[in-house]
Amino acid sequence: MYRNLETSDIERIADVLGVEAKKEADHWCLILDVAEHGRYVRLEIYPDIMIGNDTGALVSTYTHSAHLQLHFVTGYVISTLLGEVTFVAEREGFMSGLTVEREAACSLYANVDNSVLSGDFTRLGPEVMLSGIALCLTDDSSDILDEEEDPSQ
Numbered sequence: 001m002y003r004n005l006e007t008s009d010i011e012r013i014a015d016v017l018g019v020e021a022k023k024e025a026d027h028w029c030l031i032l033d034v035a036e037h038g039r040y041v042r043l044e045i046y047p048d049i050m051i052g053n054d055t056g057a058l059v060s061t062y063t064h065s066a067h068l069q070l071h072f073v074t075g076y077v078i079s080t081l082l083g084e085v086t087f088v089a090e091r092e093g094f095m096s097g098l099t100v101e102r103e104a105a106c107s108l109y110a111n112v113d114n115s116v117l118s119g120d121f122t123r124l125g126p127e128v129m130l131s132g133i134a135l136c137l138t139d140d141s142s143d144i145l146d147e148e149e150d151p152s153q
Contacts, residue, residue, distance in 0.1 A: 005047040005057045032104040039104035059087045061106045068108045070098040
C-alpha cells in the first residue's frame with residue numbers, strides 16, 4: 001500500500017537535511033549545495049503523482065553526474081545523527097532505498113531482498129553487506145512513515 005507524503009513529512013525531511021523546502025507546481029524542491037566539497041543535490045519530492053496506472057509518491061535526485069528516481073515510495077527513515085533521509089519503496093519481498101545526505105550526497109540501493117536486512121551481515125560478501133547495513137533501519141518498515149521517534153536516537 002502506498003501512502004502520500006504530507007506537508008509535515010516534507011518539513012521533517014527539510015529540517016534533517018538543513019535546507020528549505022520550496023513548493024513548486026506539483027512537487028517540493030530541496031537544494032543541497034556544499035560548494036567547499038563540490039557537491040550538489042537537487043531533491044524533488046512528488047507526494048502524489050500518477051505513475052503508470054496508479055498514483056504514489058516519487059523522489060528524484062539530480063546531481064552533477066547522476067539522476068536517480070525512486071517510484072512508489074512507501075516510507076522514509078530519518079537519521080538526525082547522520083543528517084540523512086532514506087526513502088524506501090517496498091514490494092513483494094524486496095526493498096529499494098534512496099538515501100540523501102545533508103552533505104549533498106546520495107546513494108541508491110535497488111531490489112534488496114528483505115532477508116538481507118535481518119540476516120547475519122558477517123555471512124554476506126562486502127558488496128552485499130553495504131546495502132543490508134544501509135537499509136537495516138527499515139527492517140520493520142510497516143510503520144516507517146508513522147514513526148514519530150527518530151531511530152538514530
